[in-house]
Amino acid sequence: MSVVTSMPYHRAVRQVSRWCAWYTRGVDADTAANRRDELASDLHEQATWADAAGQSPRCVARSILGRAGRGALADLSWSHAQRRRVALADPVALRGRRIEATAASLVLVAAIAVFGLGLYVLVRVGTGVATGLIRGGSATSVAVLVFTALAACGVMLLARRKTRFLGALWMILPTIGVIHYGLYQLYSLSATVGALMFSMPGWSLASDALTVGLVVYFAAATIWWWPARAARSARVNAGVRV
Amino acid sequence: MARRRPGTLFPLEFSILDSGLTLQAADGSFYGFALAKHLAGSSDSSLTAHGTLYKSLARLVDLGILEASWEAAAIAEGEARPRRRLYTITGEGEQAHARALAARVEPVRSPTAVAALPRIAPGEPSLA
Structure with a gap:
């Protein structure tokens, strides 16, 4: 059987092409097209040569995937250099991307902190139930569990660029729930929180301020990343560059 | 990552020029x-x-x-078949190759380089 028409070869080509499409995203269009075409030529030449040399399709597929794997770091470093070159040619867009990346990181950190608080409370609940300090399955602990699970979904949505605005919107509800029910649950589990609640006159105000602050923060991020607004901003940036 | 000293070629770049000159001739x-086939020799x-390979080729194109x-x-x-991207070695490339070739031979001939080599006195245990 000819290597060029074999399934293993075509599977390997598909995988390498997918990898190439991934690492050439964000690279200058001509440079990316050159790399993709050059790689397509290389893969075809290897198959033709392997056919003439009497190699098996599986052996060729292995060799192609091996070459792709061994060169992955070089691909990434080339891709990074190319993207940097594009960015340096357009400092306004570069600054915009940096601000965007910083904002995304800060919102993600806030969401992870909310999730972390929920997880911490759940661990304390688990320990409390195990040691007989509290009874399991209380409405508060179930609420903390539900809101922590919602926070985990929010973190996952925030981690992807396409669903970032939805993640920010989503995080509003678990933020309220985790802080409210979490602190309430900690009151019966943590001596420190119990002492703070009694001794600190502004405790309630502080926890409410934290909740409101985070809700406003996530709401602002939602508006910032709202698809229609983001698209308009991208069009304006493109107009500035022209 | 290895940093390039100005005017020097990485070993792979030297090999590319070496094989490239043969193929180009x-x-x-x-x-x-x-x-890739020429660099690999007879085994695949x-x-x-x-x-x-393509990162090195792109770098050599950038360097002229x-x-x-x-x-x-x-x-x-x-x-x-798909179109091939054809490469030719420029005059500058031939000079760079010649310089790199000379630099590979030079350290052995140079008296300073020979003096810098570790010496083992007769009768001392070998480093091997």
Whole structure:
């Protein structure tokens, strides 16, 4: 059987092409097209040569995937250099991307902190139930569990660029729930929180301020990343560059 | 990552120029896979990785050591295969290769380099 028409070869080509499409995203269009075409030529030449040399399709597929794997770091470093070159040619867009990346990181950190608080409370609940300090399955602990699970979904949505605005919107509800029910649950589990609640006159105000602050923060991020607004901003940036 | 000293070639770049000069002498130019095959010699087990090869070729083009152009579409269509990206070594590339070749031989000939080599007095245990 000819290597060029074999399934293993075509599977390997598909995988390498997918990898190439991934690492050439964000690279200058001509440079990316050159790399993709050059790689397509290389893969075809290897198959033709392997056919003439009497190699098996599986052996060729292995060799192609091996070459792709061994060169992955070089691909990434080339891709990074190319993207940097594009960015340096357009400092306004570069600054915009940096601000965007910083904002995304800060919102993600806030969401992870909310999730972390929920997880911490759940661990304390688990320990409390195990040691007989509290009874399991209380409405508060179930609420903390539900809101922590919602926070985990929010973190996952925030981690992807396409669903970032939805993640920010989503995080509003678990933020309220985790802080409210979490602190309430900690009151019966943590001596420190119990002492703070009694001794600190502004405790309630502080926890409410934290909740409101985070809700406003996530709401602002939602508006910032709202698809229609983001698209308009991208069009304006493109107009500035022209 | 290894940093380049100005005016020096990485070992792979030197090998690319070395093989490229041979292929260019035979065919007038060379392309990626032909180069990978030549670099590997007779065995296919060590064909240069795609990323490593094309990154080096792109770097050499940027440095003006190679020139790249796409093969005429008619030729590729005639042979029912994708177009090849053809490379030729520039005058500057030939000079860089000659300099790198001389630098490889030079340290052995240079008296300062010979003096810098570790010496083992007769009768002392060998380092081997």
